[in-house]
Each structure stands twice: as structure tokens, then as C-alpha cells.
Amino acid sequence: MATVMVNGLPGPMATAVALEVVKRNLQLAPMSLCGPSRSGTVNVESVVVQLCPPNEHDKAMEDARAKYTDLVVVDCTQPHVCTDNTRLYAKHKVDFVMVATGGDVAEMQRLVKDAGLRAVIAPNMCKAIVALQSMLQHMGEKYPNALSGFKLNLTESHQATKKDTSGTARAMVGNFNKLGVPFSVEDIKQIRDEEQSKALGVPETALNGHAFHTYDLQNESVQLQFQHNVVGRHSYAQGTVDAVLFLMKQTPGVYNMINVLESGMIS
Amino acid sequence: MATVMVNGLPGPMATAVALEVVKRNLQLAPMSLCGPSRSGTVNVESVVVQLCPPNEHDKAMEDARAKYTDLVVVDCTQPHVCTDNTRLYAKHKVDFVMVATGGDVAEMQRLVKDAGLRAVIAPNMCKAIVALQSMLQHMGEKYPNALSGFKLNLTESHQATKKDTSGTARAMVGNFNKLGVPFSVEDIKQIRDEEQSKALGVPETALNGHAFHTYDLQNESVQLQFQHNVVGRHSYAQGTVDAVLFLMKQTPGVYNMINVLESGMIS
Numbered sequence: 001m002a003t004v005m006v007n008g009l010p011g012p013m014a015t016a017v018a019l020e021v022v023k024r025n026l027q028l029a030p031m032s033l034c035g036p037s038r039s040g041t042v043n044v045e046s047v048v049v050q051l052c053p054p055n056e057h058d059k060a061m062e063d064a065r066a067k068y069t070d071l072v073v074v075d076c077t078q079p080h081v082c083t084d085n086t087r088l089y090a091k092h093k094v095d096f097v098m099v100a101t102g103g104d105v106a107e108m109q110r111l112v113k114d115a116g117l118r119a120v121i122a123p124n125m126c127k128a129i130v131a132l133q134s135m136l137q138h139m140g141e142k143y144p145n146a147l148s149g150f151k152l153n154l155t156e157s158h159q160a161t162k163k164d165t166s167g168t169a170r171a172m173v174g175n176f177n178k179l180g181v182p183f184s185v186e187d188i189k190q191i192r193d194e195e196q197s198k199a200l201g202v203p204e205t206a207l208n209g210h211a212f213h214t215y216d217l218q219n220e221s222v223q224l225q226f227q228h229n230v231v232g233r234h235s236y237a238q239g240t241v242d243a244v245l246f247l248m249k250q251t252p253g254v255y256n257m258i259n260v261l262e263s264g265m266i267s
Numbered sequence: 268m269a270t271v272m273v274n275g276l277p278g279p280m281a282t283a284v285a286l287e288v289v290k291r292n293l294q295l296a297p298m299s300l301c302g303p304s305r306s307g308t309v310n311v312e313s314v315v316v317q318l319c320p321p322n323e324h325d326k327a328m329e330d331a332r333a334k335y336t337d338l339v340v341v342d343c344t345q346p347h348v349c350t351d352n353t354r355l356y357a358k359h360k361v362d363f364v365m366v367a368t369g370g371d372v373a374e375m376q377r378l379v380k381d382a383g384l385r386a387v388i389a390p391n392m393c394k395a396i397v398a399l400q401s402m403l404q405h406m407g408e409k410y411p412n413a414l415s416g417f418k419l420n421l422t423e424s425h426q427a428t429k430k431d432t433s434g435t436a437r438a439m440v441g442n443f444n445k446l447g448v449p450f451s452v453e454d455i456k457q458i459r460d461e462e463q464s465k466a467l468g469v470p471e472t473a474l475n476g477h478a479f480h481t482y483d484l485q486n487e488s489v490q491l492q493f494q495h496n497v498v499g500r501h502s503y504a505q506g507t508v509d510a511v512l513f514l515m516k517q518t519p520g521v522y523n524m525i526n527v528l529e530s531g532m533i534s
Binding site: 131145 | 286297363388393394395396398399401402403405409410412413414417446484486487488490491492493494495496497499501503528529531
């Protein structure tokens, strides 16, 4: 049975993953790499997890590696540290699932290959969204210009604290271009205003944590619309633990969430 | 340049196709197979088309075959006659696009093959919808159970004169089953009431001719929604003429709209 070390506690994504690890009856490692402003312990259900600030990172990874045979790290840290963390995972030969985004993915891939590790590196852990993305990618490749003549409106709503444009929405734009729909990333309509988010159907309780996307395509007589609306972090945590279970059955290499979906090893 | 004989004039679908033929600068044949209650001529833009009732069908096909080298029939007739019509097309060696639904497709395919013809036989001529169907089929095959745990609500609205459940909606159900979503054709919610249709967003002017479909998938934290909403018949007519142009470049055989889309030969 896997022992999962969730780095980034007590952040909200790391907390959601740690809870899912316990819920799925995997073993949660009692240590977590954290940032410089943290210390002490946090409780995840009945597990007391020691928070390890940067000066203890190397030692924590060494201890975890020595203690747990089937160790897998889930990295829910920050864009500016996740690439350095990967160097530590490579040094100590620990397989990992990278949930944090914004790192140097090419460098991570190189580190994984050189160390002969197994890793899932994916920009979105929500299986339903990954499936939809893959589906639109397939459509664009298989049916070039199938939607020529359509006009796209792309609206995304997130919690007001999210400053940049949705990466998921940005990644979709290229697929629509292949389908013959002119559109650029700058045309994405961002909503970060609570009233506008509510008008789009975001529940009051999710104003501080949601990811709503609507792709509306119209020509003079046909409307096609796709929506993926996520509330909270549970669906990402589920997909992350699926990725851990998937990873334990693989040979060394870098995988993504499409590989996890294709395996059918999903909860 | 193709000469296109549109059978089923002056019905609304045949009329839409005949207008599209003229608009796309193809030649419209000046005769059309029609039902027993019709006679005389109809004007399609500047073309005067002779309506040929059943006792003249054989002669009309013979004349058309003799007169036009690149003849293609588009059959927009009725479920109870389109299979017999196919026998006539086979007898006179005329390639065709079958827009009418409800015929004996297996028998049509046999007739096409035995006569060495080319035909497009497809239940839905709207390219955008065919692309979406193909995409969901691909998703079901490639990612089995990717949407397990989701609950589906499928709502379709059509003009009140349509008595049966949407064939397009029915065809989609199997794809969702493959994705791990339990659902049966009986669970489809049919709307044939004008007020309810309007509440779904159908414009007043389209109450007597529309096809709106919403597939709403939800679990506790994720909503995925697909819609395809068609007003009038123009999009079907466009796809039909695309199918004619596609067909003229093919070797003998039976094709469908997915083949047309894959060819990229679309307007």
C-alpha cells in the first residue's frame, strides 16, 4: 500500500488531497514540506503531520525515503518552489504527482528521466475536465475547420483572489482555432466580481473557491455550448489520488492525466 | 459541376436543400420526385422544377440519368418511401445523399454496394452536431467510466408536431453509458410545449422548427454541460450540400457525415 507524503500543508489544496488520501485508505506520511513561515504540526483526521520548513526539506525527504518503501509525494506547493522541490525528489529517488502549476515542466521532465523515476505532471487534475479537453483536442485534430463560421464567446469565473486568466481556458483556445474558429487568449472574458459570478450560477458558498467555464459557439442557426463548472477542490483531490494509484503500477517515465484516464484506474 | 436532383419538393427540408444548391452555384435539376398528392411545378430561385408523382418516378429518374453526367440525388422524402426510392436510384445507377430518416438503412447499404454506387447515408446532416456526437463517442471509447459518479439530465425540445423522442438524443445515451453514467432512453425529458420551449431559450420564431438538446452532468462538485441548439433547417441544408461535393470525389461505397467531416471538405 502506498504511503503518500503531501507537500504544501496546510494549504487548501494540500489539505484536500491529504483528506482524500486518508478517505481512500492510503497511508498519509506524517511529514510535509512547507514554506518558511510555517512550523509545528497539523492534524489530518487522526494523523499528526509535522510541517518541515525549507531548512529541513532535505532531511525530511531523506527520512521519508528511508522509512517508506512505496513512497509517493504529492506536491501541492507553489509555482516558485515546485521546480526546486523536484530536484529534491530526484535526489532522493521519490516518485511524485505534481499538482502545483507554474513550474518549469521541461526541467521537471528531465529530472524525472535522469533519475529513472515515475511522475504524473499535469496542469489540471480534475478527470472530467481533462476528458473534455482531450475530446476537444481530438475534435480539432480529426475534423479541421468543422466549426468554421462559428463565433466563440469564452467566459470564465474564478474567486476574486485569482489574478491571472484561467490556464484551462487558455489551453482550450488552440483547439477551437483548429476547428476553424478565430479566437485569441485576449478574447477570454474573465469574471472576478462576486455579483457577476453569482449571475453565472456560482453558489454563494463557492465565491471564494470555484472555476466556472462556458464556451459558447454560434452561427446564424446553430448554437453549441460547453460548460465545466467546478466548486471547491474535492474533484481535484480525487483525481490526484487516482494519479497516485495509477503511478504505482507504471514503469519509470513522465505521465499526465490523460494517461490516468486512459488506464481506466479512476474512482 | 454536379447536377443535384432534390427529391421531396416542395417539403420544407427539400426546399432548404434546393435553395442551398442554387446558392452554392451547383446546378439544380428541374425535376423532383414527390408524393401522390402533388403535381405541377415549383420555383426555386430562377429554376422551375417539375414535381413528379409516384407513377412518373421511374421515367423521371431515367430522364435525369440520361441528361446529366454528374447527377447526384438528395433524398428529402419520407420514412415510408425512402427505401423504395433507393431501389430506383440503384436501378438507374444514380449516386445519392439520403437526408430522409426512418428507412431501412441495411437494405439501402446493400443496394448501394450491389449497384456499385456512391452514397452518403446519415441520420443527422448538421456538421457541428455530428462532430459533437463523434467526440462523445470517442470519449466513451477512450476513457471508459471517466464520468462515473455523475448524474445525467437530458432535455430535448422540438416543435410540437414532432411526436417521437429525438433520435440524436437517443443515439447519445450509449456514449454516456460507456463513460460510466447510468441512463436509459426513457429518462430523456421531452419538451413539446411552447411555453416550456421558450423557457429553454427557443426563440418565438423557431417554435415550429427547432432542435434543442441539453446534456447536464453533475456530481457533488463538478458540473459538465453540453448543448446543441438548432433553429430552422439551414445548417442541415449546408451539411447536405457539403456531402454532395464530398461524394463526387469518392470511390464507390457508403459514407456517413463523419467521413465528410474527416475530409475537411466543408463550407
